[in-house]
Amino acid sequence: xxxxxxxxxxxxxxxxxxxxxxxxxxxxxxxxxxxxxxxxxxxxxxxxxxxxxxxxxxxxxxxxxxxxxxxxxxxxxxxxxxxxxxxxxxxxxxxxxxxxxxxxxxxxxxxxxxxxxxxxxxxxxxxxxxxxxxxxxxxxxxxxxxxxxxxxxxxxxxxxxxxxxxxxxxxxxxxxxxxxxxxxxxxxxxxxxxxxxxxxxxxxxxxxx
Numbered sequence: 001x002x003x004x005x006x007x008x009x010x011x012x013x014x015x016x017x018x019x020x021x022x023x024x025x026x027x028x029x030x031x032x033x034x035x036x037x038x039x040x041x042x043x044x045x046x047x048x049x050x051x052x053x054x055x056x057x058x059x060x061x062x063x064x065x066x067x068x069x070x071x072x073x074x075x076x077x078x079x080x081x082x083x084x085x086x087x088x089x090x091x092x093x094x095x096x097x098x099x100x101x102x103x104x105x106x107x108x109x110x111x112x113x114x115x116x117x118x119x120x121x122x123x124x125x126x127x128x129x130x131x132x133x134x135x136x137x138x139x140x141x142x143x144x145x146x147x148x149x150x151x152x153x154x155x156x157x158x159x160x161x162x163x164x165x166x167x168x169x170x171x172x173x174x175x176x177x178x179x180x181x182x183x184x185x186x187x188x189x190x191x192x193x194x195x196x197x198x199x200x201x202x203x204x205x206x207x208x209x
Contacts, residue, residue: 039072039106042128045185046074050206054088057161062206067103077101082143082159094143094159096168102178104130113199114184114191122199125184125191132178139168179203 043066052060060080067073078101082094107129113122141157149158151167158167180192180203189207193200 042109043072043074043106046183046190049209050190051209052204052206054083054086057084057086057088058082059088060204060206061209063101070105073103073105075101075103082145084145084161092143093145093161094141096139096141096157099138099140100135102132102134104132104178104183107131114186114193115196115199115201116205117202123186125186125200127182127184127193127200129182130180132180134173134176134178136175137173139170139173141168 046064047066048064050062050064052062058080060078063077063079065075067075078098080096081088081092082096083090084093109126109128112125112127114125114127115122139157141159143159145160147158147160148170149156149167155170156167157170158165180194182193182195182200184191184193184200186205189205191205192203194203
């Protein structure tokens with residue numbers, strides 16, 4: 001999530017939460033369902049450290065790993081670095097972290113197309129569908145330009161830019177669905193996507209670091 005002016009919104013850029021594996025308890029005699037064929041290789045393509053492009057003074061860094069004990073899901077931890085200018089150059093003035101990573105569970109692969117930006121022509125792509133949800137979590141901002149303020153009787157983390165302040169509420173955020181339902185490898189990058197009923201819209205694009 002990137003803060004919005006005067007703490008108005010909660011919108012998270014990349015990233016995912018827990019879906020457990022199925023199966024009965026030990027001794028129940030129930031055999032857990034097998035993961036879809038090729039799951040491991042497909043998920044391995046997303047493992048690593050990835051960075052978004054610069055947007056609104058900020059760059060998201062996503063660390064993606066296999067979920068311990070699961071053959072079908074990933075954990076995704078996102079850190080956002082903020083800069084004093086809109087080109088994201090120079091010194092980092094603030095860093096935002098979350099208390100818990102998100103997870104995504106693989107649900108199959110479809111041949112489809114991705115719309116990279118609004119109004120652009122769709123581009124053919126192989127999309128890995130995921131069930132994505134954000135966990136209950138808190139947020140922390142640190143840095144020389146960060147302050148802790150009370151706004152409308154509520155605590156907020158704020159970044160003081162030259163001439164303006166942007167804030168994010170300092171509270172416990174409930175578990176919720178992530179704003180995307182698919183992942184795709186596009187060239188050397190990965191893209192999180194959201195179904196639009198016909199194909200998929202790009203939500204955020206990341207490059208390997």
